[in-house]
Amino acid sequence: xxxxxxxxxxxxxxxxxxxxxxxxxxxxxxxxxxxxxxxxxxxxxxxxxxxxxxxxxxxxxxxxxxxxxxxxxxxxxxxxxxxxxxxxxxxxxxxxxxxxxxxxxxxxxxxxxxxxxxxxxxxxxxxxxxxxxxxxxxxxxxxxxxxxxxxxxxxxxxxxxxxxxxxxxxxxxxxxxxxxxxxxxxxxxxxxxxxxxxxx
Numbered sequence: 001x002x003x004x005x006x007x008x009x010x011x012x013x014x015x016x017x018x019x020x021x022x023x024x025x026x027x028x029x030x031x032x033x034x035x036x037x038x039x040x041x042x043x044x045x046x047x048x049x050x051x052x053x054x055x056x057x058x059x060x061x062x063x064x065x066x067x068x069x070x071x072x073x074x075x076x077x078x079x080x081x082x083x084x085x086x087x088x089x090x091x092x093x094x095x096x097x098x099x100x101x102x103x104x105x106x107x108x109x110x111x112x113x114x115x116x117x118x119x120x121x122x123x124x125x126x127x128x129x130x131x132x133x134x135x136x137x138x139x140x141x142x143x144x145x146x147x148x149x150x151x152x153x154x155x156x157x158x159x160x161x162x163x164x165x166x167x168x169x170x171x172x173x174x175x176x177x178x179x180x181x182x183x184x185x186x187x188x189x190x191x192x193x194x195x196x197x198x199x200x
Contacts, residue, residue, distance in 0.1 A: 003032045005054075007086060007089070014174060015161075022112060025117050034117065039066075042137075043138075044104075044108050045108040045109030045126070045127040045138045046108075046127040046128065046129055046130060046134065047107075047108050047127075047128045047129055048129060049127065049128075049129030049130040049131045049134060050129070050130075050131050050132075051129060051131070051145060051148065051159050051163055052127060052128065052129050053126055053127060053128060053130055053145075054103075054105050054108060054110055054128065054135060055176050055177065056163050056174040056175070056176050056179070057083075057103065057110070057126070057174055057180070058082070058103050058179055059084070059088040059089070059177065059178055059179045060084075060085055060177045061084060062082060063081075063082050064079050064080070064081045064082075065079065065080050065082070065178075065179070065198055065200060066078075066079050066198070066199045066200040067079070067080065067196055067197065067198055067199060068120070068197055069194065069195070069196040069197075070194070070195050071194040071195075076095075077199070078094050078095040079093070079094050080092070080093045080094075081093075081094075082179070087104060087105040087106075088101040088102065088103065088104050088105070089102070090102050090103075090117055091103070093161075098117045098118075099114065099115065099116050100114070100115045101113070101114055101120075102114075102115070104130075105128075107128075108128055109125045109126060109128055109138050110125065110126040110127075110128060111123055111125050111126075112125070112126060113125075114126055124137060124139070125137065125138040125139070126138070130140050130145040131145070132145060132146065132147065132148065133145070133146065133191050136165055141167070142166075142167050143165055143166070143167040144165065144166055144167075144170050145163055145164070145165055146164050146165065146166045146171070148161075148162070148163050149161075149163075149164070149165040151164045154158060154173065154181070154182045154197060155182075155195060155197050157172065157197060157198070159175045159178075159181050159182075159198075160175070161175060161176040161177075162174065162175045162176075162181065163176075170184075170185050171183070171184065178198070180198070181197065181198040182195070182196060182197045183195075183196045183199065184196075
């Protein structure tokens with residue numbers, strides 16, 4: 001999980017897991033929409049779903065987001081910067097040197113690619129759109145769009161118009177026009193949690 005999703009936050013979210021959530025961190029008093037749907041995974045990405053993933057996983061404008069990550073008694077902060085161009089967003093984070101995540105919007109998919117020291121370092125494809133309970137990657141994976149919240153409270157911060165994507169039962173939260181706003185993950189078997197949240 002060294003690639004930031006907001007850079008990797010999404011990659012992490014989508015490939016290795018979004019972080020694990022619990023009702024301790026998430027105020028679920030708001031009823032999420034959960035209309036069931038299934039997504040047929042073929043070589044072509046989905047383009048007719050209710051939620052346009054590009055609008056949730058990338059910000060609308062050039063921006064720098066600050067995050068605070070807490071694991072047990074340890075807290076650290078970092079910044080992730082997004083540079084926007086036509087149909088492309090480049091993400092860099094100050095905790096990973098010489099690495100970039102590039103989101104490219106295509107006709108039927110979003111390609112998320114990684115570079116390290118200017119050299120390609122892997123990629124994956126997201127569907128352009130998704131419905132609740134759809135797998136969000138073009139190739140089969142464990143990552144599903146599980147909920148949409150009009151409003152959700154995470155660690156005393158409230159975010160509006162948020163989708164929840166779970167990978168291996170680990171949720172990540174993405175706000176429309178902002179990108180990733182939070183992830184939680186259970187660490188080992190001790191019950192300790194890692195919580196990453198947007199602080200700006």
